[in-house]
Amino acid sequence: MKQILLSLVIIIPLCFVPSTFTAAAEEELTLEEKDAERLNLYKKVETLTNIPWYYLAAVDTYERGLRRVVKDRPKEIGLASIFFSPSQWVGPLNPKLDEQEPLSISMFGGLGLDGDGDGLADPNNDEDILYTFARYLEQYGFNKEDFRIALWDYYQREQTVSIIDGHASIYEKYGHLNLHDHVFPLPLRSNYSYRSTWGDRRGWGGRRIHEGTDIFAGYNVPVKSTAYGIVEIKGWNMYGGWRVGIRDLDNIYHYYAHLSGFEKGIEEGTIVEPGQVIGYVGSSGYGKAGTQGKFPPHLHYGMYRDNGYTEWSFDPYPSLKSWERKGFQLLKQGK
Structure with a gap:
């Protein structure tokens, strides 16, 4: 059943409006505007996959943190930060590492999917990235334990699973992404x-x-x-x-x-x-x-x-x- 579902995902065109978001536009947005755009993206993918938006936000936030400290990862081009290596995206045996044809990617066992209905599976397209990861999660189920198992299989690290699970709980509680404030740890009027x-x-x-x-x-x-x-x-x-x-x-x-x-x-x-x-x-x-x-x-x-x-x-x-x-x-x- 899972294999049939994944095949249908590739064959049936999606009802997304193609994304017009650009890296240049991303640079001009304030942090609050980026949060709003990201939340819209997460919720758009949620409607197609039934993966709660805060799970997608948690993974994306975790990977955004990694991009700040892991030297071999490029800076994200758009708003989404989830990283797929070329071989993950197009398939480990695919000779064409820049492949964007969904059917070819599927034949080689790649993860990349078309998330915005433009006929391409672009690893630099926000909607394609988030849709691909949501479909990966969807194979495991829809409850919290299914989510943790999927993350373990993907990252192979319990600490990573716990961090992302914590992020998801925070986003679920507050219902938004604008959670960047910091304060000094002691009362400022204390001695x-x-x-x-x-x-x-x-x-x-x-x-x-x-x-x-x-x-x-x-x-x-x-x-x-x-x-x-x-x-x-x-x-x-x-x-x-x-x-x-x-x-x-x-x-x-x-x-x-x-x-x-x-x-x-x-x-x-x-x-x-x-x-x-x-x-x-x-x-x-x-x-x-x-x-x-x-x-x-x-x-x-x-x-x-x-x-x-x-x-x-x-x-x-x-x-x-x-x-x-x-x-x-x-x-x-x-x-």
Whole structure:
């Protein structure tokens, strides 16, 4: 039945209006306008395939994050960022790597499909890209577990499946894509201090570098989520003490450590937004569960980027300064 369905997809013309979107037009759009255009694309494909738009948005957002850090991936030409290698698109044995004829692509086992009804399967066409990935997902079914299985077969990495699944949950909750705001992790009117400490040496537990910025403040000062995201980890770590890990929509993992405790309702899987309290400044860590007071109270804030294979720490200090400046500007404006 799945094979018959895929054959019909190739033979029956679609009722899409051919896309007139160009790379030049994309460059002229604001971020809000791009979000609106993307949402229209996702929902258009949803009507044809019954794949919920927020699943498509989640995959596209994840791949957009990869394009920023993976050097062997070209910059997207349009609005869609899902990447297919030439052999994936046209078929592994197809001698013509720039093939755009849907029937020929199908004969060679390629994934590429015509999504806008122009008779071509163009790997640089937004509607063709999204329609192709939606049809891939559709082969597995329509519930959340089917979606996770399809992603595992495609990416072969559980971390990637979890990240995309989290993105989908966030988009489903809010119903739109304009979720780019960030805030400083402590109240701006509280008494705090910090400097760039990323890369400094640490000795407890063996030689290692400091993978974050320490923000010193009093006990129980509220700690806020800096971004829209989903809680991946909550609990004890012998280095970080009571800590929370949150994944945002840029695939970045935000690490909040040495807390004195957690805000009620913050659990693994909780969706959070900028400014939402997740815990409180403390001095936990460097020992067994419950160890406190081995250093002055502070928030250890770390940021880790995912590239589809692994994660690495990068300096959060520039982001913190940027969010702090913007926060003070908003306070001056009475917002």
